[in-house]
Structure formats: C-alpha cells, structure tokens
Amino acid sequence: MKKLKRVILKLSGEALSGSSKSGYDDALIEDIARQVKEILKKGIDVGVVIGGGNYWRGRSNDNIDRTKADQIGMLATVMNCIYVSEIFRSCGINTNILTPFECGSMTKLFSKDRANKYFEKGMVVFFAGGTGHPYFSTDTGIVLRAIELDADAILLAKNIDGVYDSDPKINPEARKYDKLSIQEVVDRKLGVIDMTASVMCMENKMPLMIFGLNEKDSILNALSDKFSGTIVTV
Numbered sequence: 056m057k058k059l060k061r062v063i064l065k066l067s068g069e070a071l072s073g074s075s076k077s078g079y080d081d082a083l084i085e086d087i088a089r090q091v092k093e094i095l096k097k098g099i100d101v102g103v104v105i106g107g108g109n110y111w112r113g114r115s116n117d118n119i120d121r122t123k124a125d126q127i128g129m130l131a132t133v134m135n136c137i138y139v140s141e142i143f144r145s146c147g148i149n150t151n152i153l154t155p156f157e158c159g160s161m162t163k164l165f166s167k168d169r170a171n172k173y174f175e176k177g178m179v180v181f182f183a184g185g186t187g188h189p190y191f192s193t194d195t196g197i198v199l200r201a202i203e204l205d206a207d208a209i210l211l212a213k214n215i216d217g218v219y220d221s222d223p224k225i226n227p228e229a230r231k232y233d234k235l236s237i238q239e240v241v242d243r244k245l246g247v248i249d250m251t252a253s254v255m256c257m258e259n260k261m262p263l264m265i266f267g268l269n270e271k272d273s274i275l276n277a278l279s280d281k282f283s284g285t286i287v288t289v
Contacts, residue, residue, distance in 0.1 A: 059207040059278060061100035061174070063182075064091070065197045068108035068135055070214050070268040077109050083269075084139055087212075088146040090274040091179060095148070099278070100174040102204065103181045104197040105139060107131025125189035132193060133158060136183035149178045155187030167203055174204075194252035202259045209256075209263050210277050211248075216267035217285035218247055234286045237263070247287060256289055263287035 066087070073080025091101050110131035113124060133154060140150040151173045153165040162183060163169060173180045185196040201209050215223070216231070220243070223229040237256050240247050247265060248256070256263065266273045266284030276282050 059099055061102070061204065061206045062094075062208050062210050062278070063102040063104060063197055063201045063204070063206045064210045064212065064274065065193070066103065066105045066139070066212050067214060067268065068106035068110065068131065070212065071105070071135065071139070072109040079109070079138060081142065084142045085146060087139075087268075087274065088143045088148060090272060091143070092146065092148055093275055094278060095177060095179070097278070101179050102170070102174075102200060102206065103136070103139070103179060104193055104200065105132055105135040105181070105183070106193045107135060110134065122189040125191075129156075129184045129187070132185060133162065133183040136181040137161065140179075140181050143179060149176065150181060151178050152181040152183055154182075154184035156184055158184075170200075170204055191251065192249050194248040195255070198248070198252040198255045198259075198261060201261055202255065206261070209261060210274065211263055211265045212268035212274060213265060214268070216270060216283070217265055218245055218287070220245070232285050234288060236288050240287060256287075260289040262289055 071080065071084060072078055073083050094101055107128045111128050136152050140152055143150050152162040153170060154162040155165050157164060165182065170180050182196065182200045185191060185193050186199060197209055218232045218235065219229040221229045237253055241253050264277045264282065264284060264286055266277055277284065
C-alpha cells in the first residue's frame, strides 16, 4: 500500500450508538478518537463524515415529503458531528465542522480552501450535512468531499467487517471478499455504497477500505498490514 497522506473516515450513525441502537456509545467514540489521534501522529490528515441512522433513516411514513425527510437526515448528521467532535476535543484533538449550508455559529460553511487550512493546522475536519441537497446520500457526500480534497482513500467503518457476496446474517455460507473492484461491486449489486457514489469512485479513481468499526483497532489497522476488511480498488 502506498503511503497515505489524507483519508476521509465514514462512521455509521447506527454503529456509533453501539448496542443501544440509538443515541451514542461514548466509550466507543472515545476509542475512535484514540485511534484517530494515533493516525494524526503519523502525519496523515483525517476528515470525518458521519451518517444519521441513529436518529433518522428515510421517511418514517408516506405523509412526509422526500425532500423534507432528507433535510431531517442532513440535520441528524450535523448533530452527530457536533457530538463526536466534542468527544474528540475532550480527548485532545482539535476539530472543526464544515457544512454545505449555514448553521448559524454552530458550524462553518464548507469550502475547499477552508478545509485545507484546517488540515494544515492538524485539525480533524468533520463534513456534516451531506451534499446539502435531497436525493443524495452520505455515501455521495463522502465521495464528493474525498475527491474535492484529493484524499488518498475512503475508510468505511461499518457494522459489518467487510464486503460479502450475500448477507452473512441470513446466509451462514456467505463469502467475504478481501479485495474486489468497484466495477464488480456495481455488477454484482453488492450495495457497498449507492450507485451515484460508486460511479464517482470509478470516474475519479477513489479506493475504498471497508471494515468493522467494533473490531479492536480497526481504523488503525486499515492503515497497516493488519487490515482484515475489504479493499475496493478502482
């Protein structure tokens, strides 16, 4: 693996809640902060995108307009970033939160120059609010930010420890991939990330590393030869 200079870490909202399935597991978030702190010591820039699934997943009923439902989801990711950013700060990490829309004084408006300025200062930069538009997932949001900011890879920390050929919860014979291409992900409909994000990765040659968040030192291992998840090549 080539030496990485900048990575964007995607954290699942549901994974952050631990076994409670809602809210936050502070011990888990503190452990994430510990690992990110070690990555920063290696001179690697770290950006973070967080899903909103511990608060909101799509429309709760058909009476809610899709655009409004997506806006609720965007705000859920802002809340998650504010919370996790504060835990990171309590662990001695300087942070800043950028959003594609104004949130008063709670966040700063995203620009590539502003993000790079924060990275130069050794900060972890949280990218909240997705793309700022409905009909786009946080998958698309993280790929967009990774491409814009010339990241070397996207790290996807999930509830599952990699990519399988079928759902391992349903099929005990499901086979885990150590490595496969983004084209194979699309062709086999493996659902690692949504189609828009997959096409963006293909066109801009952005690799993915998928692993289980709950495994010990899984984020650190993603940047070493101890990685045991799935690498998605481009």
